[in-house]
Amino acid sequence: MKPADTQATLSFSNGRPSIDLPVYGGSIGPDVIDIRKLYAQTGMFTYDPGFLSTASCQSSITYIDGDKGELLYRGYPIEQLATHCDFLETCHLLLYSTLPDVAGKADFVKRVTNHTMVNEQMQFFLRGFRRDAHPMAIMTGLVGALSAFYHDSTDIHNPEHRDISAIRLIAKMPTLVAMAYKYSAGQPYMYPRNSLSYAGNFLHMMFANPCEEYVVNPVLERALDRIFILHADHEQNASTSTVRLCGSSGTNPFAAIAAGVACLWGPAHGGANEACLNMLEDIQKMGGVAKVGEFMNQVKDKNSGVKLMGFGHRVYKNYDPRAKLMQETCREVLVALGLENDPLFKLAMALEKIALEDDYFVQRKLYPNVDFYSGIVQRAIGIPTSLFTAVFALARTVGWIAQLNEMIGDPEYKIGRPRQLFTGSTQRDVLPISQR
Ligand code: CMC
Numbered sequence: 001m002k003p004a005d006t007q008a009t010l011s012f013s014n015g016r017p018s019i020d021l022p023v024y025g026g027s028i029g030p031d032v033i034d035i036r037k038l039y040a041q042t043g044m045f046t047y048d049p050g051f052l053s054t055a056s057c058q059s060s061i062t063y064i065d066g067d068k069g070e071l072l073y074r075g076y077p078i079e080q081l082a083t084h085c086d087f088l089e090t091c092h093l094l095l096y097s098t099l100p101d102v103a104g105k106a107d108f109v110k111r112v113t114n115h116t117m118v119n120e121q122m123q124f125f126l127r128g129f130r131r132d133a134h135p136m137a138i139m140t141g142l143v144g145a146l147s148a149f150y151h152d153s154t155d156i157h158n159p160e161h162r163d164i165s166a167i168r169l170i171a172k173m174p175t176l177v178a179m180a181y182k183y184s185a186g187q188p189y190m191y192p193r194n195s196l197s198y199a200g201n202f203l204h205m206m207f208a209n210p211c212e213e214y215v216v217n218p219v220l221e222r223a224l225d226r227i228f229i230l231h232a233d234h235e236q237n238a239s240t241s242t243v244r245l246c247g248s249s250g251t252n253p254f255a256a257i258a259a260g261v262a263c264l265w266g267p268a269h270g271g272a273n274e275a276c277l278n279m280l281e282d283i284q285k286m287g288g289v290a291k292v293g294e295f296m297n298q299v300k301d302k303n304s305g306v307k308l309m310g311f312g313h314r315v316y317k318n319y320d321p322r323a324k325l326m327q328e329t330c331r332e333v334l335v336a337l338g339l340e341n342d343p344l345f346k347l348a349m350a351l352e353k354i355a356l357e358d359d360y361f362v363q364r365k366l367y368p369n370v371d372f373y374s375g376i377v378q379r380a381i382g383i384p385t386s387l388f389t390a391v392f393a394l395a396r397t398v399g400w401i402a403q404l405n406e407m408i409g410d411p412e413y414k415i416g417r418p419r420q421l422f423t424g425s426t427q428r429d430v431l432p433i434s435q436r
Pocket of ligand 1: 314
């Protein structure tokens with residue numbers, strides 16, 4: 001880390017001596033105050049629940065400027081990647097820091113496609129779930145179970161193990177998500193088809209069946225690939241931080257990624273795409289666009305507990321750049337499928353327009369996030385609502401593994417072990433049960 005020009009001085013109002021703290025600068029973004037020696041020097045911790053002001057690591061993978069609404073993967077703007085690259089090129093970039101050339105891409109694609117099948121035993125493991133199990137419950141189990149199938153790549157301190165497990169996870173996630181779907185639909189699993197693109201193969205495993213020829217629709221293939229690119233990484237979000245914390249104990253990569261899947265499931269994070277589509281469907285049932293005003297009043301009423309799902313973000317205080325690209329893709333897909341008048345898309349546009357003009361949202365800088373339109377695209381593609389978050393997990397796997405591998409390679413890495421402000425009872429004695 002580069003020392004910044006300034007030092008921070010921490011002074012106390014009770015006469016305790018002040019201390020100087022080093023300040024470091026990144027290549028862009030806010031400087032950080034290094035508080036690692038704070039406890040040794042003062043006997044005090046810092047207090048920051050929810051990490052509102054805490055940088056938990058240094059990273060060179062993804063940069064977000066929340067005020068500008070800017071997202072860069074390894075320095076490249078998301079708009080350029082979504083327009084000029086495909087998902088596997090983006091994976092190469094996130095994992096190895098460079099966009100591949102033609103030969104490098106061919107090699108990487110070959111390495112990934114060589115690993116798209118999963119161990120045949122996996123289907124028996126899957127069979128233990130109820131048919132109506134939520135796909136994220138299944139995914140948490142299946143991804144964790146990979147560590148029981150691939151014993152030769154579980155040593156997180158071995159760079160070759162880390163690399164092969166990264167490739168395996170990226171290659172197998174679409175197969176696992178499609179298997180979870182086929183299991184719930186009561187249809188036979190479709191083996192991966194390696195002549196297809198990454199997104200095309202996922203569509204094939206999801207929607208083909210052994211009885212008929214399935215032809216991949218190029219518009220849907222491109223839309224899905226864009227969904228994958230837009231969700232590939234997002235710096236230190238809740239699930240990525242979970243993967244880092246879980247992996248910091250030295251556990252195997254599959255276990256760490258399973259922890260990320262579990263965290264992503266929540267409606268404040270990856271589960272928002274499912275929650276957003278359910279919300280749109282509920283408003284539609286209530287009366288659609290005509291009921292938007294009534295719904296907005298509920299959202300603004302703090303006692304109602306109703307949130308406008310797909311709106312707001314911890315980091316973006318401007319339009320999420322991914323939401324803009326997703327809205328564009330949404331239009332393309334609906335036009336290609338002859339669904340231009342899709343009532344849920346119209347409803348989403350009406351909600352967005354009202355929210356962007358409403359004081360409640362303007363004052364709090366609440367804008368649409370990536371999940372606002374991704375559910376409409378996925379639904380148009382034919383992906384069931386309950387599978388949306390699993391598709392997000394599929395795409396985010398590369399980000400998780402890139403961040404995990406970066407952490408393990410960082411000489412400053414230590415097991416993650418937050419501190420606390422204890423507010424419970426001080427020491428007391430246990431009374432015999434008859435006297436309690
Ligand atoms: N609808 C209504 N009010 C909201 C919303 C919303 N979607 N989001 C934030 N607010 C209000 C919140 O009530 C608070 O108001 P006040 O200052 O009066 O108490 C203010 O805006 C600040 O919100 P916050 O909850 O302190 O912000 P946060 O950074 O802790 O939470 C968030 C961020 C994403 C969890 C939240 O905006 C939210 O729950 N949004 C809906 C769920 C969603 O769309 N999540 C997907 C995030 S993007 C995909 C991903 O990365 O997973």
